[in-house]
Amino acid sequence: MFAEEWPLMMFTLISQLAIGSFIMLVLIRSMLAKKDASSAQRLTSFGFLAVGPIMALALLFSLFHLGTPMGAYRSILNLSSSWLSREILTAGLFFVLWFATYKVYQKENAGNALGWITALVGLLTIFSMASIYSNSIRPAWSNAHTFIAFFGATLVLGYAGAAALIGHIAKGQTLSAEAMAALKKVGYAAAVALIIPLIYLPVYFGNLNSGDAAAQASSMLLSGSYLIPLVLRWVLSLIGVMMLINVIFKQSKGAKILPANSILLAVALILVGEFIGRYVFYASAVSIMIG
Amino acid sequence: MAQLGFYYDMTICTSCKVCQIACNDKNDLEVGTLFRKVHNFEGGKFPKPWAYNLSMACNHCAEPKCTKNCPTGALYKREKDGIVMFDEEKCIGCKLCTWSCPYGAPKYIESKGKSGKCNFCVDLIDAGEQPACVDACQMRALEFGDIEELRKKYGNTADIKGLPESGITHPSITINPNKEAMK
Numbered sequence: 111m112f113a114e115e116w117p118l119m120m121f122t123l124i125s126q127l128a129i130g131s132f133i134m135l136v137l138i139r140s141m142l143a144k145k146d147a148s149s150a151q152r153l154t155s156f157g158f159l160a161v162g163p164i165m166a167l168a169l170l171f172s173l174f175h176l177g178t179p180m181g182a183y184r185s186i187l188n189l190s191s192s193w194l195s196r197e198i199l200t201a202g203l204f205f206v207l208w209f210a211t212y213k214v215y216q217k218e219n220a221g222n223a224l225g226w227i228t229a230l231v232g233l234l235t236i237f238s239m240a241s242i243y244s245n246s247i248r249p250a251w252s253n254a255h256t257f258i259a260f261f262g263a264t265l266v267l268g269y270a271g272a273a274a275l276i277g278h279i280a281k282g283q284t285l286s287a288e289a290m291a292a293l294k295k296v297g298y299a300a301a302v303a304l305i306i307p308l309i310y311l312p313v314y315f316g317n318l319n320s321g322d323a324a325a326q327a328s329s330m331l332l333s334g335s336y337l338i339p340l341v342l343r344w345v346l347s348l349i350g351v352m353m354l355i356n357v358i359f360k361q362s363k364g365a366k367i368l369p370a371n372s373i374l375l376a377v378a379l380i381l382v383g384e385f386i387g388r389y390v391f392y393a394s395a396v397s398i399m400i401g
Numbered sequence: 402m403a404q405l406g407f408y409y410d411m412t413i414c415t416s417c418k419v420c421q422i423a424c425n426d427k428n429d430l431e432v433g434t435l436f437r438k439v440h441n442f443e444g445g446k447f448p449k450p451w452a453y454n455l456s457m458a459c460n461h462c463a464e465p466k467c468t469k470n471c472p473t474g475a476l477y478k479r480e481k482d483g484i485v486m487f488d489e490e491k492c493i494g495c496k497l498c499t500w501s502c503p504y505g506a507p508k509y510i511e512s513k514g515k516s517g518k519c520n521f522c523v524d525l526i527d528a529g530e531q532p533a534c535v536d537a538c539q540m541r542a543l544e545f546g547d548i549e550e551l552r553k554k555y556g557n558t559a560d561i562k563g564l565p566e567s568g569i570t571h572p573s574i575t576i577n578p579n580k581e582a583m584k
């Protein structure tokens with residue numbers, strides 16, 4: 111049953127990576143705008159460019175999920191009640207606004223308003239995405255956990271994405287103290303975004319255990335066949351985020367150079383952690399419907 | 402708005418599956434795709450084993466989740482009799498309907514790249530005839546008609562063991578259950 115959901119899983123992960131990276135880049139650019147405008151532009155411009163192709167890749171995956179991809183344009187015909195229609199509309203809007211932002215942000219002194227509007231549309235995309243799952247008949251999805259997990263993943267993936275993109279452009283360069291401080295701050299935001307879903311996990315299990323048969327079946331899967339992947343997901347994500355925060359923390363006190371290898375390793379751990387987490391999310395969802 | 406629905410009498414159903422077969426024929430379905438399915442439940446232990454059957458198709462719900470979630474409007478409620486219609490032209494095969502219906506009524510059909518489901522044999526109904534399943538049942542375990550009329554005649558039982566809660570979509574079906582199936 112699960113094999114057919116691969117494209118969908120890649121769509122959710124990659125679009126969250128794109129949107130999250132964009133949000134983190136806007137945050138960094140805004141924090142630096144006053145104190146160090148030239149770094150703000152120099153460090154983020156490559157990242158702002160990369161978000162577009164990443165989002166395009168995500169949208170391409172979403173087409174592969176459809177049995178009739180040529181009809182994709184019809185997916186926005188039921189905006190009045192379908193979260194899937196809303197998701198596609200907001201995702202498309204994010205893509206258009208990304209391009210506008212990218213263009214405008216090539217000027218160093220451009221204000222941050224457009225970036226924040228685009229980021230907001232991105233958050234609406236994530237909200238719509240989570241709402242699709244929470245409106246399904248799979249109890250493992252139809253609760254607050256889906257929202258917490260998707261928003262959490264967006265910020266954590268975004269932190270990894272932004273670090274990798276900035277790390278790439280700043281290779282070997284000495285960064286300003288302000289730039290290092292901004293990177294530190296988004297790291298703390300990512301840590302919070304990682305920890306909240308982890309803290310929520312017992313609540314999630316509690317809800318499933320006190321739910322109907324399908325909910326209990328999901329709980330059994332999570333604590334049975336998928337326990338090892340679930341533990342692995344959290345171990346990898348925690349190590350990845352802590353590593354990244356630690357590298358940036360040390361460098362902000364020392365040489366202020368982003369070491370490419372440790373950053374890529376941490377980013378890889380975070381990506382794999384989120385990937386496994388999302389796999390478990392899909393694989394553990396049992397439907398309430400009769401055979 | 403009137404609402405058409407089904408009545409199903411579990412106590413006389415023999416699980417002969419003629420309704421299921423008639424439905425397959427009428428809708429020209431591939432092997433393995435069922436718009437109507439006869440489910441068999443069993444339990445208990447000797448000396449008191451029990452078993453019951455349940456013939457189910459789309460229940461043309463009063464508050465369907467399928468029409469709400471479908472992004473294209475391929476699934477929609479017909480104004481005059483509440484039949485939940487399916488427009489194959491519009492469907493893009495996103496499968497969201499199969500995630501939305503508590504009764505598993507919409508089926509994704511791989512070879513078409515689209516979904517499909519029971520449309521109450523709307524062509525027959527519009528011609529003044531009965532749906533194929535109702536017509537085929539020799540035990541008269543299936544009936545169709547205005548759901549309010551059916552409920553007046555047979556009571557209002559849509560919650561039985563093995564079925565999801567009726568409050569989710571308010572299905573247009575009423576069932577005469579065996580005692581083991583009662584909630």
Ligand code: SF4
Pocket residue numbers: 458459460461462465466467468485501502503504505506507518570572
């Ligand atoms: S039974 Fe399922 S497919 Fe039929 S109307 Fe209700 S929700 Fe829709």
Ligand code: SF4
Pocket residue numbers: 470471472473474475476491492493494495496497498499507515516
């Ligand atoms: S598969 Fe077709 S009918 Fe089902 S929700 Fe998607 S577009 Fe609608």
